Structure formats: C-alpha cells, structure tokens
Amino acid sequence: MYAYALKSIAQPDQAQNLVQETLLSALQNRAHFQGKSSEQTWLIGILKHKIADYLRLTYREVPASQLVEADMHVEQFFDNADYGHLAKAPGNWQFNPAALLENKEFWQLFQDCMGRLPDKAAQAFRLRKLEAMQSEEICKILGVSSTNLWVLLYRARLQLRQCLEQNWFKQ
Secondary structure, three states: OHHHHHHHHOOHHHHHHHHHHHHHHHHHOHHHOOOOOOHHHHHHHHHHHHHHHHHHHHOOOOOHHHHHHHHHOOHHHEOOOOOOOEOOOOOOOOOOHHHHHHOHHHHHHHHHHHHHOOHHHHHHHHHHHHOOOOHHHHHHHHOOOHHHHHHHHHHHHHHHHHHHHHHHHOO
8 A cells, every 4th residue: 555655646754644544544434344345445445535635635725936946847848938849859769668667777767757847747647647547537636727737747748758868768
C-alpha cells in the first residue's frame, strides 16, 4: 500500500500518513466489509479515496507565485511569444519499449524527471497516464477546468520529453 501511495503522490511522509489513515479507517469500518473482494482490494480502494481527498485539499488553492513559476519554463519550447510552433521538433527516439519497461535506471530517471515538473502538472500527468483516471475525475481532484487540465498535461509532456531527451536518449 505504501508503494502505491508513494507512486500516487511522490511524498514519502504524506504517503505514510495516508496508509496509516487507510488502516485506521479500515479498522473502524471493518463491519462494513462484505467480503465481495479481497481484503487487499478493499484496502486499496480506501487508499485511493484517501489519496483523492488529500489531492483535492492540496490543490484547492494555489499561490500565484506557483502559477507564474509554472509558466516560466514553457517559453523555452516555442519559437515565439505567441507559443505558435515548437522551437525544436521531437527527437527520433530509437528504443525498444519492452526493454525500457524492465530497465530500472530508466524508471529512476523518469521519476527524477517527474520530480522536476511543477506539482500540479506532475499530479495531472501521474493521475491521467499512470493511474488511468478519467479527465472529469482528475479535474475534480485538482480543482481545475478541463481546458486547464489539457494545458497541464501538454506542458508536462513537453518537459518530460525534454528531460528524457537530454538525459536518456542522447546517451
């Protein structure tokens, strides 16, 4: 459960707190467990709700300084101030996707690249691509509009692409 929580929020202390809250909630509500699924599935379901509640609370209000900071990094990807065209086309990555899935070094670098993203963009990407959540649910969790979610995902992809190209695919 801890690994799942850590993957979802990338904050070790908060992941531990959420797992503890999950276990406490499960103990308090054990009479409601109907046995229709395994105990592990039931606990992960509780943990998912705890994570969603935490993210909703965390992203209700974002300081203006974080919004400005997030926009500062995007300019480097475009050829003019209008953000009309990419300044540089994506590189031609020659790799075997199956081999990358097994490569622990790649996943460590991927986590490092995710850590460089602004918090909200990282959470949006993590929830959409790694957790496979629907856009509507992510919008509710992060407290953003669907348009803002699209922008967050787009910017996260741009920054991840740049990080991976610089640190992995140019090797």
